[in-house]
Amino acid sequence: MNSLHEAFGQAAALVASGDATLIEIVLLSLRVSLTAVLVAALIGLPIGAAIAVGRFPGRRTLIVVLNALMGLPPVVVGLLVYLLLSRAGPLGALGILFTPTAMVIAQTVLILPIIAALSRQAIEDAWSEYQEQLRSLGAGRLSAAFTLLWDTRFSLLTAVLAGFGRAAAEVGAVMIVGGNIDGVTRVMTTAIALETSKGDLPLALGLGVILISLVLILNAAAYLTKEAAQRRYG
Amino acid sequence: MDMIRRTLVVAAIGGAALAAAPVFAQDKFITVASTTSTENSGLFKAILPVFEKQTGIQVRVVALGTGQALDLARRGDADVLFVHNKRAEEKFVAEGYGIDRNDVMYNDFVLVGPKSDPAKVGGGKDILVALKTIEAAKAPFASRGDKSGTHSAELRYWKAAGVDPTAGKGSWYRETGSGMGATLNTASGMSAYVLTDRGTWLSFKNRGDLTVLVEGDPRLFNQYGIMLVNPAKHPHVKKDMGQVFIDWVLSPAGQKQIASYKIGGQQLFFPNAKQ
Numbered sequence: 001m002n003s004l005h006e007a008f009g010q011a012a013a014l015v016a017s018g019d020a021t022l023i024e025i026v027l028l029s030l031r032v033s034l035t036a037v038l039v040a041a042l043i044g045l046p047i048g049a050a051i052a053v054g055r056f057p058g059r060r061t062l063i064v065v066l067n068a069l070m071g072l073p074p075v076v077v078g079l080l081v082y083l084l085l086s087r088a089g090p091l092g093a094l095g096i097l098f099t100p101t102a103m104v105i106a107q108t109v110l111i112l113p114i115i116a117a118l119s120r121q122a123i124e125d126a127w128s129e130y131q132e133q134l135r136s137l138g139a140g141r142l143s144a145a146f147t148l149l150w151d152t153r154f155s156l157l158t159a160v161l162a163g164f165g166r167a168a169a170e171v172g173a174v175m176i177v178g179g180n181i182d183g184v185t186r187v188m189t190t191a192i193a194l195e196t197s198k199g200d201l202p203l204a205l206g207l208g209v210i211l212i213s214l215v216l217i218l219n220a221a222a223y224l225t226k227e228a229a230q231r232r233y234g
Numbered sequence: 235m236d237m238i239r240r241t242l243v244v245a246a247i248g249g250a251a252l253a254a255a256p257v258f259a260q261d262k263f264i265t266v267a268s269t270t271s272t273e274n275s276g277l278f279k280a281i282l283p284v285f286e287k288q289t290g291i292q293v294r295v296v297a298l299g300t301g302q303a304l305d306l307a308r309r310g311d312a313d314v315l316f317v318h319n320k321r322a323e324e325k326f327v328a329e330g331y332g333i334d335r336n337d338v339m340y341n342d343f344v345l346v347g348p349k350s351d352p353a354k355v356g357g358g359k360d361i362l363v364a365l366k367t368i369e370a371a372k373a374p375f376a377s378r379g380d381k382s383g384t385h386s387a388e389l390r391y392w393k394a395a396g397v398d399p400t401a402g403k404g405s406w407y408r409e410t411g412s413g414m415g416a417t418l419n420t421a422s423g424m425s426a427y428v429l430t431d432r433g434t435w436l437s438f439k440n441r442g443d444l445t446v447l448v449e450g451d452p453r454l455f456n457q458y459g460i461m462l463v464n465p466a467k468h469p470h471v472k473k474d475m476g477q478v479f480i481d482w483v484l485s486p487a488g489q490k491q492i493a494s495y496k497i498g499g500q501q502l503f504f505p506n507a508k509q
Binding site for chain 1: 265270274278279294295296297309310311413414415416418419422437438439440441468470
């Protein structure tokens with residue numbers, strides 16, 4: 001219990017000190033995870049919509065696989081991306097191992113299935129509800145997909161936030177492909193793992209408190225934006 | 235509707251700018267594969283800024299167990315290797331993956347365990363006797379189990395003591411399969427004996443009931459070495475900058491920096507490069 005108390009003290013002291021290293025780590029965390037979410041959303045939402053309204057052989061299998069991939073272990077994703085980007089791997093010539101770019105790639109792979117699978121479900125539900133209406137308006141599957149993407153945007157926001165939560169929380173993938181290099185690829189979660197291994201549990205937990213607070217703030221901001229938009233546009 | 239669209243466009247442009255922003259201002263850098271003991275003990279944080287200031291070369295350290303660091307370097311993902319398992323390092327060089335291995339510094343391993351010391355090994359100077367006693371008492375022992383330098387050393391001591399600890403797997407001999415810090419955390423949690431390098435131990439804060447029980451056996455000597463990853467195997471290796479770093483570490487200036495790093499007045503690493 002004592003160390004919990006200490007952790008909140010540490011977190012408060014760290015935030016109050018405005019420590020430059022901490023700010024750098026926080027900004028890198030946000031940059032990596034937000035970029036990964038943006039890329040994953042740009043790819044994942046259209047995939048979700050396509051599977052939702054499309055009818056093609058193997059569709060049910062694809063849905064099951066996609067749902068299962070939501071449970072991709074970060075350490076496995078990290079290992080795969082590492083083997084891909086390693087100098088001895090197929091993309092080794094790019095020389096981007098141990099950079100934030102590598103971390104963005106790993107997190108994108110990790111959260112793409114989450115965003116695609118959750119958006120597929122949301123859009124499919126709307127599709128079964130408005131299918132006839134859309135058809136009667138003469139909408140083909142493609143334009144229906146776009147209409148539904150727009151109509152379900154508030155549900156999709158939750159899918160995107162789920163992806164962000166996963167990206168910001170994982171340590172296994174970024175540790176392997178980023179290398180936790182001080183000042184270059186050290187993010188909140190790898191810093192927490194490092195402090196834990198140094199036995200500085202209060203500091204590790206303090207960093208954890210800051211990370212959770214950040215995720216909370218971002219989610220609150222997203223929720224408020226959504227509410228304001230809903231009031232305005234129904 | 236328009237406003238939302240506009241917001242989305244702005245967000246997309248912002249995001250793209252975020253993604254495209256230059257990754258680093260610094261492009262003169264080398265990647266060094268090293269061990270958790272050198273990173274966790276704070277040694278690199280103390281000595282690297284001096285080197286970076288002198289040369290303008292940024293040193294990016296990826297800290298892993300020695301086994302993993304060797305593997306990383308073998309794949310060509312580092313320019314310089316700075317680890318502590320002399321036999322494995324010599325094999326690495328013999329196989330053509332590294333060139334020109336040099337001794338850098340040493341510290342020592344210590345056997346730590348709970349203050350209650352159920353196997354009564356405290357104060358001993360002989361690591362082999364201590365291990366035999368622990369095995370006979372079936373007292374909990376936490377092993378790294380991760381092919382790191384410290385794990386390799388531990389296995390050598392068991393072998394020299396004529397004991398096969400793997401027979402105790404699942405009961406008193408517990409392989410954590412993780413780094414030194416994580417293993418110390420585990421040992422602290424279950425009051426187990428554990429072999430650790432002194433540097434990590436001195437900088438480790440969650441000691442709980444653990445204390446140093448056996449130290450000072452010459453066999454506990456722990457040598458660190460440095461070498462360049464062979465550019466003939468991996469042409470992208472930054473051999474010039476890597477060599478500048480190696481030369482500095484081995485130079486009187488670098489050796490002095492290593493010697494001057496202390497925690498609580500205690501020196502962690504003892505430079506022993508051949509001048």
